[in-house]
Amino acid sequence: RKEVEQDPGPFNVPEGATVAFNCTYSNSASQSFFWYRQDCRKEPKLLMSVYSSGNEDGRFTAQLNRASQYISLLIRDSKLSDSATYLCVVWTGNQFYFGTGTSLTVIP
């Protein structure tokens, strides 16, 4: 079983839509969680950390469910510029593990 699993998509949504991605992790002792964004032919960049109580940054909301071992990312009022691949990342205490990414395309 992979350490981190994501639905690869693609997700194609109209502008203004709300879209949610989930990511599951296998190591129950995992300590820290992040969402990264990767634009086409560019390096991944940190989008936001995920805190136990959930956290919001503008149109983006991240949630952590330790009991079910998943993290989620909700994007409200999608913009064309949100089109990218979204990677979930888990720190187990020893190592970082990256999901394979979920591709999002926002359509005009």
Place this chain on the structure above:
Amino acid sequence: ETGVTQTPRHLVMGMTNKKSLKCEQHLGHNAMYWYKQSAKKPLELMFVYNFKEQTENNSVPSRFSPECPNSSHLFLHLHTLQPEDSALYLCASSQYNYGYTFGSGTRLTVV
């Protein structure tokens, strides 16, 4: 200069050439990584260095040879590569559980 810097940004090399990719981090991080990303594929972890000691080699062919002379510098030496090795090679650094930062990558084409 800040962050993670990779050079060169683009590299075209023949299958018999020897070249090196360079990565430098100015963040004081303790760990550095090499990743390979082929077109439209996920990241593939190649090597991990912690405090300049190699802690992971993800079954990478010997034609890729990493070198980490200190905690701030990481090299990837390339020799007798194959066309299928053409990809984006990304360096990253981290400090324990935070600050995972990628360089802009080297886009490698093997001809």
